[in-house]
Amino acid sequence: MINQTTSFLILSSLLNILFFIALALFIAKKGGISYLFNKVLHIFPKKKSKHFDYPPYYWHKKSQFEKLPLSESDIIMLGDSITDEGEWTELLGLNVKNRGISGDTTERILHRLNTILESKTKQIFLMIGINDLINDGKSVTATLEQYKNILREFQEKIPKTKVFVQSVLPVNNKLYLYWQDNNNVLKLNSGLKKLAKEFNYEYIDIFSLLLDSENQLDAQYTVDGLHLNGQAYLVWKAVLEKYMVAPEP
Amino acid sequence: MINQTTSFLILSSLLNILFFIALALFIAKKGGISYLFNKVLHIFPKKKSKHFDYPPYYWHKKSQFEKLPLSESDIIMLGDSITDEGEWTELLGLNVKNRGISGDTTERILHRLNTILESKTKQIFLMIGINDLINDGKSVTATLEQYKNILREFQEKIPKTKVFVQSVLPVNNKLYLYWQDNNNVLKLNSGLKKLAKEFNYEYIDIFSLLLDSENQLDAQYTVDGLHLNGQAYLVWKAVLEKYMVAPEP
Structure with missing residues (x-):
C-alpha cells in the first residue's frame, strides 16, 4: 500500500515539477520576471474603462x-x-x-x-x-x-x-x-x-x-x-x- | 507518517489537476486539438540561420x-x-x-x-x-x-x-x-x-x-x-x- 502510494506520490510530484519547469520556460520566453510582474500587476485592473485593455x-x-x-x-x-x-x-x-x-x-x-x-x-x-x-x-x-x-x-x-x-x-x-x-x-x-x-x-x-x-x-x-x-x-x-x-x- | 504522505499526495494531485485544467483551458483558447497537433509538429525546428530570431x-x-x-x-x-x-x-x-x-x-x-x-x-x-x-x-x-x-x-x-x-x-x-x-x-x-x-x-x-x-x-x-x-x-x-x-x- 505504502509502496503504491509512494509511486503515486513520486509520479505526481514529477508531473508537478515538469509543469513548473514548463511554466518557468514559458515565462522566460515571454520576457522573464518583468513580464510576470507586469501580468500580476494587471490581474487586478484599476478603474476599468470599457476599452482599458486596448494596447x-x-x-x-x-x-x-x-x-x-x-x-x-x-x-x-x-x-x-x-x-x-x-x-x-x-x-x-x-x-x-x-x-x-x-x-x-x-x-x-x-x-x-x-x-x-x-x-x-x-x-x-x-x-x-x-x-x-x-x-x-x-x-x-x-x-x-x-x-x-x-x-x-x-x-x-x-x-x-x-x-x-x-x-x-x-x-x-x-x-x-x-x-x-x-x-x-x-x-x-x-x-x-x-x-x-x-x-x-x-x-x-x-x-x-x-x-x-x-x-x-x-x-x-x-x-x-x-x-x-x-x-x-x-x-x-x-x-x-x-x-x-x-x-x- | 502515512497521514503526512497522504496530505502530500492530495496536495500534489490537486496541483496536478489544477495544471491540467489550466493547460486544457489554454489549449481550448488557442484553438483546441488541431492547435495542439500543430504545435507538437513544430517542437523541433529545422535549420537555424544566424538571424533566425528576428521576428x-x-x-x-x-x-x-x-x-x-x-x-x-x-x-x-x-x-x-x-x-x-x-x-x-x-x-x-x-x-x-x-x-x-x-x-x-x-x-x-x-x-x-x-x-x-x-x-x-x-x-x-x-x-x-x-x-x-x-x-x-x-x-x-x-x-x-x-x-x-x-x-x-x-x-x-x-x-x-x-x-x-x-x-x-x-x-x-x-x-x-x-x-x-x-x-x-x-x-x-x-x-x-x-x-x-x-x-x-x-x-x-x-x-x-x-x-x-x-x-x-x-x-x-x-x-x-x-x-x-x-x-x-x-x-x-x-x-x-x-x-x-x-x-x-
Whole structure:
C-alpha cells in the first residue's frame, strides 16, 4: 500500500515539477520576471474603462490619426495589422492613406470610426475580422454582427463614400505562429459577401489569390502564416488598382 | 507518517489537476486539438540561420522595402518602432518614406542597410539605439560601436546623402511598460553627438523637446512610457521640417 502510494506520490510530484519547469520556460520566453510582474500587476485592473485593455499602440495610432487631416479625395485603407503593415501610399499613390492598426478587431474599428467618418473620403477599403476569430475567439456569427454595425455607420454617416468590403485572408497552419481553421475564414467571407450585397457595397476577394493548393495561405507570401511579405502586397495592390478612382485632374 | 504522505499526495494531485485544467483551458483558447497537433509538429525546428530570431515582422517589412523603389529625391526616415509608427508621408510630404521597423536595433538596421544604400537618397534621418539598451541589454559603448558601423557604411557607400543623427528619446519610468535609466540614454546621446561630428553629419536633439521637469519622457506624449502619440509626432515633425530639403522644382 505504502509502496503504491509512494509511486503515486513520486509520479505526481514529477508531473508537478515538469509543469513548473514548463511554466518557468514559458515565462522566460515571454520576457522573464518583468513580464510576470507586469501580468500580476494587471490581474487586478484599476478603474476599468470599457476599452482599458486596448494596447498603447492603439491609442498612439488613434491619436495620430485624429491629428492628421483627411480630405474628400482621399482613399482609406482601413483594417488590422495586415493593412497596417502595407506601405499603401508608396504602393498605390499619394492620396491613399493607411488607417490600419495592428491587432484591430471589428470592435476596435467601431471604437475609432469617428476618425474616419469626419471626413467624407472618396473610397474606403476595409479588411477586418481575422483577429475577432484568432485573438478574441469570437464566433463567425458574432463577428458578422459587429461588422454589420461598421457598414451601417458608413451607410448612415458617409453615404456617398464608396466602401469596399475585402475578404479576410487565409491563414497557413503549417507555419506555427498562428492557428485558425480556414473553413471558418471561408464562412466569414461568405457572410461578408452577403453583407456587402445587403448594403450595396462591392465585395473584393483577396482570399483566393493568396491560397496554395491545400487551401492555406501560400507559404511564399508569409513567414508566420498570418502576416504578409512584399510579394503578397504586390498581388493585393494589383487588385486594388482596378477599383481605385483616378485622382481628379 | 502515512497521514503526512497522504496530505502530500492530495496536495500534489490537486496541483496536478489544477495544471491540467489550466493547460486544457489554454489549449481550448488557442484553438483546441488541431492547435495542439500543430504545435507538437513544430517542437523541433529545422535549420537555424544566424538571424533566425528576428521576428516575422522584420522579414515582412524588409521584403516589402526591397520591392518598393526609392529615388534620389527621397527623404528616408530610418529607425525602430518610434520611427515606424509615424505617418511620415502625411506629416512631412510625398517624398518622405518610412523605413522604420518596430523592434529594430543597430544590428538589425545594419542587416537591412542594403535596402537603403542601393538608392542614393537625398536625406536620411536616423533614430536607433533604444532597443539595444532595453531589449538587447547592450551597453552604451557597444551600442555606439555598432552605430558607428552604420555611419561608416553611409559615408563609404552614399557619401553625397545628407545623414542626420537624431538623438534617442527619453523613457518615462513612471509608466510601467518599459524601464530604462535615462542617464544611460543621455550618455548614448552625448556619444551620438560626438559620432555625428566625427563623420561630419548633423546631430538633431529631439530628446530635450519631449522631456518633463523630472527628465522623463513627458506623460502627455505617451501611453506606455516609450512610444509616442500624435502630439509628440507633431513636435518632432516641426523640428524636421527645418532640415528638409525642398523638393526640386
